[in-house]
Amino acid sequence: NAGVTQTPKFQVLKTGQSMTLQCAQDMNHNSMYWYRQDPGMGLRLIYYSASEGTTDKGEVPNGYNVSRLNKREFSLRLESAAPSQTSVYFCASSEAGKTDTQYFGPGTRLTVL
């Protein structure tokens, strides 16, 4: 039981490049989330998926897209990376109706040059 896994752990991009961050959970959770973590700031929600087939914008969605591929997987895509997207990205999941109890992955550290 791996919990929430994220790939890659580290990534360096040049401005304008695109990439997809992958997230998978094996806890049969309905809800999944993408956050970014920046120095001196709390986690900020980018997008979330309350259940398979649905996605909604969070606090900071601009510059990102998401896909809830199936119940297990929720990917985050940067179509044209910008230096302002340099951050640590966390994926999380929770059971339906238990959004306070979120289980986080280990994070992806992204640097955009």
Added chain:
Amino acid sequence: GQQLNQSPQSMFIQEGEDVSMNCTSSSIFNTWLWYKQDPGEGPVLLIALYKAGELTSNGRLTAQFGITRKDSFLNISASIPSDVGIYFCAGRDYKLSFGAGTTVTVRA
């Protein structure tokens, strides 16, 4: 999003010490949560609080939901080296907002 002020920003602990940190909000919350993040890992939920005045413990950790519903406190008793890390508070009204964290390190 909501403004959560977490203090102190950082602290040093000595083994055996009791330490405290707190979180205040400009708005009323229905839920307060405390997470810990170890280096290179994601946050892990420590304690969840759902009622004003509630006091909840998890081992050596005790957290309280302030009676004004605008603040919460976390105490760690008898610190040990593995208590180092970043502690985050989070509060929920219609959405979840996170504080910037308190970094706990061991005093040399």
